[in-house]
Amino acid sequence: xxxxxxxxxxxxxxxxxxxxxxxLVRSIKEECGVFGIFNPDKGAAxxxxxxxxCALQHRGQEAAGMAVCDTFGPKGNITWHKDMGLVxxxxxxxTLNALTGNLGIGxxxxxxxxxxxxxxxxxxxxxxxxxxxxxxxxGNLTNALQLRQELEENGTIFHTTTDSEVIACLIAKxxxxxxxxxDAILHAAQKLKGGYALVIMSPRKxxxxxxxxxxxxxxxxxxxxxxxFASESCALDAVGAxxxxxxxxxxxxxxxxxxxxxxxxxxxxxxxxxIFEYIxxxxxxxxxDSVNVYDAxxxxxxxxxxxxxxxxxxxxxxxxSGLAAAMGFSQASGLxxxxxxxxxxxxxxxxxxxxQKERExxxxxxxxxxxSVVKGKRLVLIDDSIVRGTTMASLISMLKQAGAKEVHxxxxxxxxxxxxxxxxxVPSNDQLIASTHTADxxxxxxxxxxxxxxxxxxxxxxxxxxxxxxxxxxNRYPV
Numbered sequence: 066x067x068x069x070x071x072x073x074x075x076x077x078x079x080x081x082x083x084x085x086x087x088x089l090v091r092s093i094k095e096e097c098g099v100f101g102i103f104n105p106d107k108g109a110a111x112x113x114x115x116x117x118x119c120a121l122q123h124r125g126q127e128a129a130g131m132a133v134c135d136t137f138g139p140k141g142n143i144t145w146h147k148d149m150g151l152v153x154x155x156x157x158x159x160t161l162n163a164l165t166g167n168l169g170i171g172x173x174x175x176x177x178x179x180x181x182x183x184x185x186x187x188x189x190x191x192x193x194x195x196x197x198x199x200x201x202x203x204g205n206l207t208n209a210l211q212l213r214q215e216l217e218e219n220g221t222i223f224h225t226t227t228d229s230e231v232i233a234c235l236i237a238k239x240x241x242x243x244x245x246x247x248d249a250i251l252h253a254a255q256k257l258k259g260g261y262a263l264v265i266m267s268p269r270k271x272x273x274x275x276x277x278x279x280x281x282x283x284x285x286x287x288x289x290x291x292x293x294f295a296s297e298s299c300a301l302d303a304v305g306a307x308x309x310x311x312x313x314x315x316x317x318x319x320x321x322x323x324x325x326x327x328x329x330x331x332x333x334x335x336x337x338x339x340i341f342e343y344i345x346x347x348x349x350x351x352x353x354d355s356v357n358v359y360d361a362x363x364x365x366x367x368x369x370x371x372x373x374x375x376x377x378x379x380x381x382x383x384x385x386s387g388l389a390a391a392m393g394f395s396q397a398s399g400l401x402x403x404x405x406x407x408x409x410x411x412x413x414x415x416x417x418x419x420x421q422k423e424r425e426x427x428x429x430x431x432x433x434x435x436x437s438v439v440k441g442k443r444l445v446l447i448d449d450s451i452v453r454g455t456t457m458a459s460l461i462s463m464l465k466q467a468g469a470k471e472v473h474x475x476x477x478x479x480x481x482x483x484x485x486x487x488x489x490x491v492p493s494n495d496q497l498i499a500s501t502h503t504a505d506x507x508x509x510x511x512x513x514x515x516x517x518x519x520x521x522x523x524x525x526x527x528x529x530x531x532x533x534x535x536x537x538x539x540n541r542y543p544v
Contacts, residue, residue: 098124110169120303125173128186132199133166172201193237204261260487279314337534337543366393373517381405390477391447440468
């Protein structure tokens with residue numbers, strides 16, 4: 066679904082206001098990736114956005130989209146395309162060729178708020194009194210419902226069920242009395258609560274915004290005279306750009322053809338970076354807030370080996386996010402490391418599949434046991450987390466069917482006890498196995514010979530002195 070626009074909006078998905086609010090309450094999931102680039106020399110933005118989104122595909126596999134603008138052409142003329150599917154499914158060569166312009170933003174989506182439909186795909190393109198803007202958003206607002214109701218009472222008509230549209234409409238409202246779009250963004254952001262990273266495109270500007278706590282990652286890159294924003298540094302590498310720095314918590318960075326301008330009026334002393342980025346979400350080759358993800362997971366594995374040792378023959382990990390921790394466990398324990406699974410790279414991440422049935426089916430399609438490695442062996446199986454328990458139970462069953470004598474499970478994070486509101490795909494405690502079962506009960510339920518979790522006090526070994534949000538483990542919510 067694509068459109069060239071001077072700002073016309075998408076058709077409503079057929080939900081009345083009450084139904085939209087129900088969708089907001091019941092469909093809090095995760096995770097998304099954002100990307101943006103400004104080529105001041107008329108270079109085409111669409112190919113770079115495409116490759117940047119490919120590098121961020123692990124952050125969202127339901128939908129993808131991009132919007133581009135030619136800063137040398139008619140002001141306000143935005144071309145966009147978005148649809149359900151993976152990046153390479155949504156964007157064909159002919160589609161990319163039609164997206165002309167030197168300024169562009171993109172988004173890969175897994176539902177945060179709002180149902181998984183094409184109407185909720187991003188970027189959102191909005192025409193308002195002062196012009197047009199496009200917005201890509203990663204995160205979750207905790208006050209989205211309240212803000213949406215206030216906007217509706219003042220006449221705003223919503224066309225999606227996402228909190229991203231709430232942000233876009235707030236900016237549009239503030240822009241009617243603000244001299245610059247940056248000021249409108251600042252005034253809108255002052256009303257937002259929760260975690261967010263935004264990449265916003267106006268006809269002549271590229272703007273990156275990060276929530277004051279730094280819950281969601283966002284970084285700035287440079288390639289020649291071009292500037293870029295991305296959720297993770299790996300996306301900068303994908304397009305040959307140099308990592309400049311992380312966008313600071315509470316910072317609004319505005320890129321124009323002449324300069325990059327920083328506004329830190331949103332900034333505050335207290336920060337709370339999401340620990341799950343380092344445990345699971347981020348790619349191994351990314352660096353977030355000066356902490357390398359690979360190194361963080363190695364350190365987690367080492368800490369786990371010291372606190373939760375196991376009498377076994379070898380250590381293995383669940384691909385991909387459990388492998389680095391398994392290597393760290395091996396280094397600290399002295400047990401040899403081996404790969405026990407072959408991964409089918411063409412199947413997506415099971416944790417962020419939208420339904421439980423899809424998650425369970427994907428496990429067997431995604432991983433196959435290397436029988437010659439595990440037969441007759443006592444294994445330490447490392448994974449980053451146990452959320453619902455179904456994936457781990459399937460993996461242990463597969464290993465034992467392949468001849469493993471024992472499977473001792475070690476988890477490189479503490480028990481996942483509380484829901485995340487900023488957003489992870491766990492909307493309620495009844496989906497968290499650790500909140501309703503003891504470790505011994507979980508061990509029996511998944512069929513393991515023993516089970517050990519990382520201690521919550523050891524999380525700091527992953528990230529040093531970086532202030533963290535650990536609410537999913539300790540129930541201490543920063544917002």
